[in-house]
Amino acid sequence: MNKSIDVTEVWKHQGYLTDLTIFSSHEIQKYRELFDEMEKSEGQETAEIGFHNRHFESEFIWRLSTSPKILGHVQSLIGSNVLLLGTHFFCKYPSDLRGEKFIAWHQDVTYWGLEPPLAITAWLAIDDVDRENGCMRVIPKSHKQGILQHGKSDIKGNLLSINQEVSPNSFSGQQPIDLTLKAGQMSIHHGLLIHGSNPNTSNRRRCGLAIRFIPSKVKQIKRNSLGKFYKAILISGEDHYHHFPQQQVPFLK
Numbered sequence: 557m558n559k560s561i562d563v564t565e566v567w568k569h570q571g572y573l574t575d576l577t578i579f580s581s582h583e584i585q586k587y588r589e590l591f592d593e594m595e596k597s598e599g600q601e602t603a604e605i606g607f608h609n610r611h612f613e614s615e616f617i618w619r620l621s622t623s624p625k626i627l628g629h630v631q632s633l634i635g636s637n638v639l640l641l642g643t644h645f646f647c648k649y650p651s652d653l654r655g656e657k658f659i660a661w662h663q664d665v666t667y668w669g670l671e672p673p674l675a676i677t678a679w680l681a682i683d684d685v686d687r688e689n690g691c692m693r694v695i696p697k698s699h700k701q702g703i704l705q706h707g708k709s710d711i712k713g714n715l716l717s718i719n720q721e722v723s724p725n726s727f728s729g730q731q732p733i734d735l736t737l738k739a740g741q742m743s744i745h746h747g748l749l750i751h752g753s754n755p756n757t758s759n760r761r762r763c764g765l766a767i768r769f770i771p772s773k774v775k776q777i778k779r780n781s782l783g784k785f786y787k788a789i790l791i792s793g794e795d796h797y798h799h800f801p802q803q804q805v806p807f808l809k
């Protein structure tokens with residue numbers, strides 16, 4: 557008998573979903589070319605982790621972040637009243653080009669100042685991502701432990717904003733899962749799920765767009781780790797709470 561998998565149950569249990577095909581290789585190529593242009597004009601140093609919240613200025617990032625296919629998955633997990641909290645490209649270059657860069661184990665919401673600490677991230681592969689070029693890795697079920705204490709990483713090259721790291725003791729004995737994806741595929745992770753990624757040991761770039769979403773009931777009660785308040789924008793349903801100042805939709809349909 558072919559038992560159908562209940563995605564919501566998998567999400568609740570594991571804290572992530574993966575292998576979600578959003579764009580065909582032809583469609584994602586168009587977006588990759590637009591990213592390549594941005595990278596060329598601003599340089600690799602900025603492209604690595606410096607493209608924060610560019611969806612307000614760059615139409616292709618807005619279109620990607622509000623794509624109905626992505627939103628459909630998000631709505632099925634957090635309901636129909638959704639705010640786009642932020643966008644961030646994570647672009648890891650081959651280690652011999654820009655040094656051994658990695659993302660230390662962490663939970664996203666720890667330093668975002670949200671109350672309740674509830675957010676999800678859709679991570680869209682712009683390039684093919686695999687073990688060699690440092691795909692994202694997650695600790696299944698770790699979102700059930702609540703917010704964990706983070707320290708500082710001792711290893712040079714952590715791309716996180718304040719060099720934060722959750723101690724590996726928090727998940728000792730649990731095997732990380734590598735989220736390998738083809739360009740145009742996506743994973744989604746819970747804001748409390750422990751995740752990170754290894755250095756890029758290949759000779760290929762590894763670029764992904766992290767798109768952060770919150771349900772409208774969430775507010776920001778203090779500044780995030782970059783000392784900022786988010787410019788969250790309603791992208792689906794209604795906002796009965798008005799916790800964030802209203803934002804102008806940057807690009808019309």
Ligand SMILES: O=C(O)CCC(=O)C(=O)O
Pocket residue numbers: 646659664677679690691692751752753764766
């Ligand atoms: O791109 C990576 O390797 C990590 C991304 C990440 O930490 C995130 O999206 O929250």
